[in-house]
Amino acid sequence: MRIGTRASLGALAAALLVTSLAQQPLAARDRSEASAPAATPGAATPEELVAKVDIPFESFQLENGLTTIVHTDRKAPIVGVTAYYKVGSKNEPRGRTGFAHLYEHLFFGGSANVPNFDIPLEAAGSTPTNGSTWYDRTNYVETVPTGALDLALFMESDRMGYLLPAVSQEKLDQQRGVVQNEKRQGDNQPYGLEDYVISEGLLPVGHPYRHSTIGSMADLDAASLTDVRAWFTDHYGPNNVVLVLSGDIDAKTARPMVQKWFGAIPRGPAIHPVTAGAVTLEKSASRDITDQVPVLRLTRTWTGPGLNDPDAPALEIGMHILGGLASSRLDNALVRGQELAVGVTAGAQTYEAMSQLSMAMMVKPGVERAKAEAAFDAVLATYLKEGPSKDELKRAVVSTLSNEIGALERVGGFAGKGATLAEGMVYSGDPAFYKTRLEAMAALTPEKVRAVLAKWLSRPVFKLATVPGERTLDGGALGGWGDEDTTPAPAPDDKAPAPELAPAPERTAPPLGTIGDLAFPTLEHATLSNGVPVTLARRTAVPKLQLTIEFDAGTSADALDTPGTQALMLDMLDEGANGLDATQLAEAQERIGASIQTGASTDASVLNLVALSDNLAPSLDLAAGILLHPTFAPEDVARLKATRQAELSQALSSPNSLAQRTLGAALYGTHPYAQPSDGLGDAASLAALTPQDLKAAHAKWLRPDLARITVVGDVTMAELKPLLERAFGGWTAPATPAPVKHLDAATPQARARILLVDRPNSPQSVIMAGRVLPMDGTAKNGEALDLANDVLGGGFLSRLNADIREDKGWSYGVNSGVTKNEGPRALLVRAPVQADRTGDAIAAIRADMAALPGEKPVTAEELQRVTEGAIRGLPNQFETNAAVDGAIRMNQRLGRPEDYYATLAQTYRGIDAADIGKAAQAYLQPDELTFVVVGDRTVVEPQLESLGLPIEVMPAPSTATDSE
Known part of the structure; x- marks a missing residue:
């Protein structure tokens, strides 16, 4: 991937403190069926939600084997172009690790008739233009104006059929350097070496999923021009590709365009199937590594079945219940209950032929390791014995379906409708496989999930502990085949000039067609009885909406309080509110497919609600309770402060965060903008904050005369306003004047x-x-x-x-x-x-x-x-509700028309x-x-x-x- 690669599940590490640590509700609760609440009145059932996830398509295949899928969506004059090549790092032999990813980079360097791939597309209005590599595939995406589709197809076809004449030694050397710096960037992060160690512990040498997608430095250094040309010839034929066109296009229009540009490309060798199933360890294994990390991190990992295995849906949902939900088993037991952890997570990262099943725990500072290990393993043992409750299962399924519906806003990109159809075809031979998978999830029973989890997680486990200390492993030496010390890798071809290639046919880029203008949604306005302004942009592409309540506060408000106050106060809102504890609040959201998040930018504090349109009323009730009636219980404040201290340690151990915090303080001095943009303040200020401080900040900043509401999505103003009035109309401003941030304060004199x-x-x-x-x-x-x-x-x-x-x-x-x-x-x-x-x-x-x-x-x-x-x-x-919401709020904040x-x-x-x-x-x-x-x-x-x-x-x- 050219911008932001290496998204692996073993990267649970870096993601943990920015995802799971944002979810810290209250105390563990009884999980018996007798305590399960009744269904939320009016809430959509999983079966009803599955019916809303639909991507109609047509498909055809050229004589050279290129499969094309077309989905029509006329909401905007744009088309997502998505190309999936059925080759990834699992296809790499010994001595060639990292080749698939290296070639992905070379694919953007120009082809025989396209000197540079990015320049013409960006000039034509393409966003994004990118690619990524993973174990099972390499993909390329661009979303272009409809009038630029012909150009995009010309360019995609030219690099599919006629890339090699443009691949020079100079380009290979340049992109080799870029990829190696991508590897260094990932390795340099806290917990950045865990992926390598987990793969080594789980899989034998030679297993196709063992070596990393980014490969080893040695193999990248050894790659010659002859090597990479052979890689292209062996894997990049049109018969190994699925092309998806999604958006303002139909199959009748698309077919002659695809035939024109791709039809003459000859079929290539078929990619040989790879045998790469799950591996059961002979016995459980453990390993400790030391690294420059803020807290001890414990990981448990198993291999599991591939995407098409009938057990896969149950594992995905079961692991989501264990550590993916905001109200997960691990959260309730270890973060809120025994308070042994500052963050937990679990999940199933599913590949075509196998999966990685992982759970992780960031141990709270001061907790004895043995006690943490015992409690961590006990949660799993209890879960495997009793399985999930009906309510847990429903919440996990509904929240998953809600996320799937949200992804359908995009026609292209890495996670939109084009990618969904392409992955179904590449991995399962069925573009509509997403529906099969979701239907299987909706049909799950607690006993089915329990049985599948017991089957796979009762096997021997690989345990990894990353211990704070000096980094002892060299990331540059990791990621390869694994037996380099005992078995020499195949000698790469020398770097003598590669043989001359036959010239490619001359092809001329087509002119751009008519490019449609932006049609920004019409805005409607209303004012609640308490004076809060409401702006609505109605969009009906998906049955969801986004609602944001924005306050004139943000991290810069900490200049008038204690550093770290604003973000901690906002994080506390869903720790307990309106008579519900944090677990109950999380569960209530999950049942109706809603997501309520709080946060602060430099200038604004926000509460954001993403809800299914069918479930808007109960979603607003939850949001109002969280915003207006938070508890700020002392025990919850103490727990969350410990978590924020861990987040601060994580920020100070991350080179990116450390640089950002250092620069902000240097540039702004005593100006309000000198407050750390992560909102964490410093260790002393966090320690000093009390429940009373947070209550005071809530009253001071989250008041209706500093608020405005923006809504984007599938709702009318006639439906929306009464619901908002019911939820927020009785909210009144205090008698005290609203606080004013001094953004006109002086900043230090700039100096080199x-x-x-x-x-x-x-x-x-x-x-x-x-x-x-x-x-x-x-x-x-x-x-x-x-x-x-x-x-x-x-x-x-x-x-x-x-x-x-x-x-x-x-x-x-x-x-x-x-x-x-x-x-x-x-x-x-x-x-x-x-x-x-x-x-x-x-x-x-x-x-x-x-x-x-x-x-x-x-x-x-x-x-x-x-x-x-x-x-x-x-x-x-x-294209998304979130993007429109952000634009509206930016205009309001900066005084734009x-x-x-x-x-x-x-x-x-x-x-x-x-x-x-x-x-x-x-x-x-x-x-x-x-x-x-x-x-x-x-x-x-x-x-x-x-x-x-x-x-x-x-x-x-x-x-x-x-x-x-």
């Missing part, structure tokens, strides 16, 4: 410097740079600056990324951005780079910034891409290269940038000394909180 945070044993340095700009978010005519940033670092084709990632291969991705706060905006640059290129990367960043617009003014190609490309891509940006996005195309067309250059000259120069570098001082500091900037060195904060 480097702040080096010493983080030993870091294979990669995280560079962040920034300065506060002399403008705030409400400034008019900021679009030229936004476009200038797009040229500099705002996308994959930006100058910074093209230079440091694509040309030099020092990073997996470099980007820049200009914040859109209400108060002073800031320019930010982020560049994770290989450690030995830290100084060179800073020099390159400064040079690239200084060259715009002086030495290298904006080119015609760049101007077209960031203006016309952005205009053409506008319809793609608002309601028709801002409807008129944005006209605004862009009025901006020329000179305007972009002026904005770059005024705001995007490298002078006075503060650079933060989080990396190994012994490696990095000598490189920085030649840059001529003052260097301040500081140690990384201590984060280890060992269990006893």
